Amino acid sequence: MAGFGPATAQTVGDTPVRGGILNANIQTEPVGLNSAINPTMFIGEVASKIMEGLVAFDADLKPVPALATRWDVSPDGLTVSFDLRKGVKWHDGKDFTAADVEFTLKEVWQKLHPFGRSAFGNVTEVETPNPHRIVLRLSAPAPYLLSYINAYGAQLLPKHLYEGTDIVNNPYNLKPVGTGPFVFKEWVKGSHIRVERNPDYWQKGQPYLDGIVFRFIPDAAARVVALQSGEVDVSVGSALPATSLGQFGDASKYAFNLIEGNYLATIAFAQFNVRNAPLSDKRVRQALAHLIDKDALLKVVYLGYGKVATGPVPSSIANYYTSDTRRYPPDPERAAQLLDEAGYKADANGRRFKLRIITAAGNTQNARTAEFIKQALGKVGVDVEIQVPDFATFLRRVFTEQDYDLMVSSMHRMPDPTLGVQRIFWTQNIRKGVPWTNGSGYSNPRLDAIMEQAAREADETKRKAQIREWQQIVQEDVPLLELVEPQWYTVSTVRFRKLALQGDGLFSNWADAWLEPKK
Amino acid sequence: MYPALLKELLRNRSALTGLILLALVMCAATLGHVWFPGDPWDMVGTPMLWPGEDPANPLGTDIMGRDMATGLVSGAKVSLLIGLVSTLISAVVGITFGALGGFYRGWIDAFLMRVTELFQTVPQFVLAVVLVAIFKPSVATATFAIGIVSWPPTARLVRSEFLLLREREFIQAARTLGMGDGRLILTQILPNALPPVIVIAALNIATAIQTEAALSFLGLGDPNVMSWGTIIGNGREQVVDAWYICGLPGIAIVIIVLAFSLLGEGLNDTLNPHLKER
Numbered sequence: 001m002a003g004f005g006p007a008t009a010q011t012v013g014d015t016p017v018r019g020g021i022l023n024a025n026i027q028t029e030p031v032g033l034n035s036a037i038n039p040t041m042f043i044g045e046v047a048s049k050i051m052e053g054l055v056a057f058d059a060d061l062k063p064v065p066a067l068a069t070r071w072d073v074s075p076d077g078l079t080v081s082f083d084l085r086k087g088v089k090w091h092d093g094k095d096f097t098a099a100d101v102e103f104t105l106k107e108v109w110q111k112l113h114p115f116g117r118s119a120f121g122n123v124t125e126v127e128t129p130n131p132h133r134i135v136l137r138l139s140a141p142a143p144y145l146l147s148y149i150n151a152y153g154a155q156l157l158p159k160h161l162y163e164g165t166d167i168v169n170n171p172y173n174l175k176p177v178g179t180g181p182f183v184f185k186e187w188v189k190g191s192h193i194r195v196e197r198n199p200d201y202w203q204k205g206q207p208y209l210d211g212i213v214f215r216f217i218p219d220a221a222a223r224v225v226a227l228q229s230g231e232v233d234v235s236v237g238s239a240l241p242a243t244s245l246g247q248f249g250d251a252s253k254y255a256f257n258l259i260e261g262n263y264l265a266t267i268a269f270a271q272f273n274v275r276n277a278p279l280s281d282k283r284v285r286q287a288l289a290h291l292i293d294k295d296a297l298l299k300v301v302y303l304g305y306g307k308v309a310t311g312p313v314p315s316s317i318a319n320y321y322t323s324d325t326r327r328y329p330p331d332p333e334r335a336a337q338l339l340d341e342a343g344y345k346a347d348a349n350g351r352r353f354k355l356r357i358i359t360a361a362g363n364t365q366n367a368r369t370a371e372f373i374k375q376a377l378g379k380v381g382v383d384v385e386i387q388v389p390d391f392a393t394f395l396r397r398v399f400t401e402q403d404y405d406l407m408v409s410s411m412h413r414m415p416d417p418t419l420g421v422q423r424i425f426w427t428q429n430i431r432k433g434v435p436w437t438n439g440s441g442y443s444n445p446r447l448d449a450i451m452e453q454a455a456r457e458a459d460e461t462k463r464k465a466q467i468r469e470w471q472q473i474v475q476e477d478v479p480l481l482e483l484v485e486p487q488w489y490t491v492s493t494v495r496f497r498k499l500a501l502q503g504d505g506l507f508s509n510w511a512d513a514w515l516e517p518k519k
Numbered sequence: 520m521y522p523a524l525l526k527e528l529l530r531n532r533s534a535l536t537g538l539i540l541l542a543l544v545m546c547a548a549t550l551g552h553v554w555f556p557g558d559p560w561d562m563v564g565t566p567m568l569w570p571g572e573d574p575a576n577p578l579g580t581d582i583m584g585r586d587m588a589t590g591l592v593s594g595a596k597v598s599l600l601i602g603l604v605s606t607l608i609s610a611v612v613g614i615t616f617g618a619l620g621g622f623y624r625g626w627i628d629a630f631l632m633r634v635t636e637l638f639q640t641v642p643q644f645v646l647a648v649v650l651v652a653i654f655k656p657s658v659a660t661a662t663f664a665i666g667i668v669s670w671p672p673t674a675r676l677v678r679s680e681f682l683l684l685r686e687r688e689f690i691q692a693a694r695t696l697g698m699g700d701g702r703l704i705l706t707q708i709l710p711n712a713l714p715p716v717i718v719i720a721a722l723n724i725a726t727a728i729q730t731e732a733a734l735s736f737l738g739l740g741d742p743n744v745m746s747w748g749t750i751i752g753n754g755r756e757q758v759v760d761a762w763y764i765c766g767l768p769g770i771a772i773v774i775i776v777l778a779f780s781l782l783g784e785g786l787n788d789t790l791n792p793h794l795k796e797r
Contacts, residue, residue: 220756241756243582300566300583359736364756368583370742376559386742387655 011257011490013497013516021498022212025223025232027239029216034173035155036104037112041412041506042263044152045236048507049195050091051178051416053151054082054101055264061317061415061503063146067096067179068157077141077458086435088202090158091177091184098128103159105136107245108167115419119148122456141458144416151180152263155374174473181207181211181511192216197285208514220244227254227491231517234492237261237506241364242303248491255496260505261488265314265420266411268306268365270357270373271398272480275441278344278353279405285478287338289328291376296330300482301368305489309473309482312421314413316485322468336380352381355405359386360394366408369483373406382394401431402441410486411436417467418455425474426451444480527789534785540778544771548599549607551592559593559745560585568762581764582757591771594747598775600725601731601746608666609727610720613673618704618712619679620674632678635671643668644730651734657741661734665727673719680712714790721783725776732772744788747772 029044033050035212054068059495063071070083088096107128109116124135124147148154156179161172174183181203184194196211215232217223224244226232238261240248250253272279279285294308305316311325339345344352357373359366367388374384387404389397398407413419423429423436427443447470454466488506499512528534557563564576566584571577578587616635620628638646650664669670684690685708693707734740736755747768754764 204538221758224759243756243760246760300562354724364753367738367742371560371583372562374743375558375562388738388742389655390652 006229011492011496011498012501013514014499016497016499016512016514017257017516018208018514019210022209022234022510022513022515023215023232024212025215025217025226025235025239026237027223031472032173032452033155033176033184033187033193034170035152035507036108036116036157037168037173039057039114039152041152041237044155044507047155047176047178048151048180049182049212049510050176050180050184051151052180053154053156054149055146055148056502056508057415057504059259059501059503061147066509067101068149071146073146073459077143077235078138078327079135080138080142080145081135084134085202085314086132088179089200090160090179091198092158092161094158094160095131096156096158096179097131099131100156100159101134102126102128102152103163104461107420108156108157108162112167112480113154113185115148115414116154118419118423119145119153123162129293140456142456143458143460143463144418144455145398147415148206148419150263150507151509152504180509182209182212185211188305189255190216203511206511207509208512209510212510227493230493231289232466234490236490238486238488238490240491242305244392245303245305245491251494253494255492255494257486257490257492257501257505259501259503260490260508262316263415263504264488264506265317265415266486266488267309267314267408267413267482267507268369268486269309269408270369270483270486271407271409271440272479273402273404273406273443274479274480275402276405278342279355279461281342282477283338284341284344286328287335287342287380287479288377288382289481290331290335290338291372291380291382292481293330293376294483297369297372301365301372302484302486304478306484306486307484309485310475312413312424312474312480312482313467313471314485317413317415317417318468320417320464322471325467325471327475328478332380333423339382347382350381351383354383354385356385356387357406357408358394358397358404359388359389359408362391365486366410373408395435398439399435399437401441402432407439415468418451421470422431422451422455425479440479442477444477447473447477481482524789528785531785531788533651533781534789536784537778537785538780540774541782544595544599544775546593546779547592551595552589555586555589555592557589559590562591566724567757567764569761570707570763570767578767579761581753581765583760585745585754587750587764587767590745590750591747591768593745594750594768594771595640595775597658597744597746598728598731598772601658602728602775602779605662605669605731606720606723607667608663609670609723610667610673610716613670614677614709616670616674617677618677618681618709621678622685622700622704622708624682628678631674635674638668639671641668644733647730647734648737648739656734657737658744661731661740664734665730669723669726669730671780673716673723676715676719677712678761681708682713684708684711714786715749718787721779721786724782725779728772728775728779732768 003224026045028042033047035044035047052066055063056066058064061226067085069085072081110120122138122140122142123136123137127135158177181201183198185194185196187193193214208340220241223239227235274280313321342387346352357370359370370386378382397403427448431437431440450466452469454463457463495516502508526727562584563586564580564584566582568576570579576586616631620631642711646668651660654660732748736752737748740746740749750768751765758765
């Protein structure tokens with residue numbers, strides 16, 4: 001992490017240069033460009049340059065105006081209103097109005113977006129008193145709503161191109177028409193997506209770039225070479241393997257941006273299947289927690305690029321995070337003692353029981369985490385078999401067949417715990433066959449009540465207290481071992497600059513980005 | 520016959536080199552854990568130590584601080600095991616198909632050879648990947664998959680030998696004496712058809728070891744067993760910063776494949792009477 005600090009500052013500048021084509025690279029080619037129906041981050045990373053949301057989030061994850069210029073929440077939390085930007089046009093020349101927002105909310109976010117269903121679930125009525133104002137009436141306060149209205153959480157779609165169509169299969173999902181600083185030009189599958197400067201962009205004078213080419217390079221080692229050779233100017237969203245970052249240490253050539261993924265608030269974890277013995281016993285889970293040295297894991301598997309996680313809410317969500325949770329310092333003796341208490345004594349060979357760890361093929365860090373856990377548990381006589389099926393089998397085994405003991409993965413916790421974290425622990429979210437729900441089978445009525453309260457609590461202070469208690473209960477019961485908050489990093493040449501950093505920068509529209517002239 | 524064969528093998532330069540290399544690898548596989556004891560998955564040192572940097576890890580450590588030497592020794596065992604067993608599988612299947620087809624000819628032959636061609640038209644490695652992916656990746660499934668994709672050449676070879684031999688006078692004689700099909704195949708024809716099969720088997724082992732390494736490299740190896748392919752697969756991201764993680768097991772694979780290829784060539788020279796004068 002050493003070279004990271006000063007390098008961060010270099011991605012920001014104050015004297016924009018006009019012109020030039022930016023070559024960018026993301027990890028995986030997206031399947032479409034409609035973030036309003038599919039929250040895969042690779043879609044958002046490209047689509048956010050073409051399509052916009054109501055707000056964006058600044059470096060501290062506070063909302064800043066995008067297509068909404070002003071917003072208000074009534075004191076009782078039941079009315080949320082937005083003033084929309086005037087004079088904004090879709091790329092095909094039609095006006096952007098409140099009707100577009102109403103349509104996308106009712107027909108797309110509420111019906112088709114996986115988080116949108118909960119984020120906008122309380123919205124019962126939508127009023128559009130004039131073309132530039134929209135008022136939402138809620139059945140109960142939804143304090144989390146304002147955290148989901150950026151280009152990634154709630155992308156706006158043009159009503160005139162989507163109304164009355166099969167939205168999921170609409171051809172414009174592949175050639176989007178937006179309001180953003182860049183206009184979609186071409187998509188050569190397997191190669192690149194090209195976008196060009198929008199001359200009529202509402203932010204006068206922007207964008208500075210003439211265009212962007214998103215290059216798709218499937219091999220990680222080739223992505224490293226592409227940035228080194230100057231073929232690519234910026235590599236977004238941890239697209240480079242952490243093991244190669246040492247090659248970009250020269251701060252006169254390369255810059256790191258480390259806050260762009262804060263919005264995702266990702267935590268890597270190992271989830272217990274608490275349905276079956278011995279993992280149904282809290283003491284066993286606590287014992288296993290005492291065996292994982294998270295500092296060593298961070299160092300060995302993540303090469304230090306991240307932070308040790310202390311609970312279900314990541315520390316980057318400063319509003320709600322508490323460090324005041326139960327910790328499980330590495331302590332094999334205490335672990336052995338807890339296992340003995342739970343009745344799982346070591347046999348003549350020192351063995352206690354056997355567990356299966358499952359993780360999806362293709363993610364090196366998760367596979368290495370599984371190997372790390374296997375070694376750690378073996379020390380007190382818990383034998384581990386690692387299983388690495390393909391992604392579809394992995395999801396089926398965990399969420400449909402529930403046929404596993406431990407699962408290693410990572411999940412975006414998002415800026416508000418009610419949407420990003422509650423889904424993992426809520427009894428009502430134990431939904432067979434639905435990926436990324438409560439797959440551990442953990443159920444605690446007291447926690448359920450607290451989470452449900454926090455979801456409709458309009459008073460911010462009370463809500464903070466509720467979410468603090470929630471974190472404490474989860475860390476006491478440990479249905480999941482929260483391991484590491486991985487550091488999202490964007491690596492660029494020093495030529496790539498922006499006016500301001502954003503907490504949701506992976507989905508920033510790059511209107512304020514430019515390339516310094518070659519020296 | 521066998522001592523004589525061995526003597527002749529030892530006189531053959533490539534066979535001798537092959538045997539020596541093979542003996543070295545066998546030694547590492549069976550006795551290696553005496554020098555490098557412990558679990559190859561144990562994180563014992565600082566990650567990415569170069570060979571020679573720390574006497575405790577003479578061949579260095581990988582990205583997670585696991586001892587390279589222990590891993591290589593464990594890998595030798597896995598590679599040899601998979602190479603031998605999968606070749607045994609492919610030999611048994613290949614000999615059965617070839618023997619029955621060549622001996623009975625007619626529709627049995629036609630049917631068996633169509634099946635063989637079916638396997639030959641699918642690219643071997645792709646089929647192995649599919650098989651391992653369908654069943655869960657483990658040493659057993661990898662061995663099985665490699666055996667199943669590599670038998671067709673053996674089958675065709677055995678068939679051609681049988682087609683030739685079944686018309687020979689000594690077989691006609693045995694048949695006249697009233698010998699049954701089973702005995703004819705097993706005691707008369709097969710022993711005479713075996714020499715080329717042994718040669719192809721030696722080469723098959725080499726291919727099998729490479730295939731296993733390729734499967735592990737793609738992440739389709741047994742996640743609980745440290746093989747050479749696993750080490751290479753784990754190390755490929757760091758190939759610029761620490762080439763030895765891929766390099767050392769790579770050299771090991773070259774040595775063992777070379778050993779079996781040389782041995783196969785030597786066997787061919789010794790067993791094939793037409794090449795005696797070479």
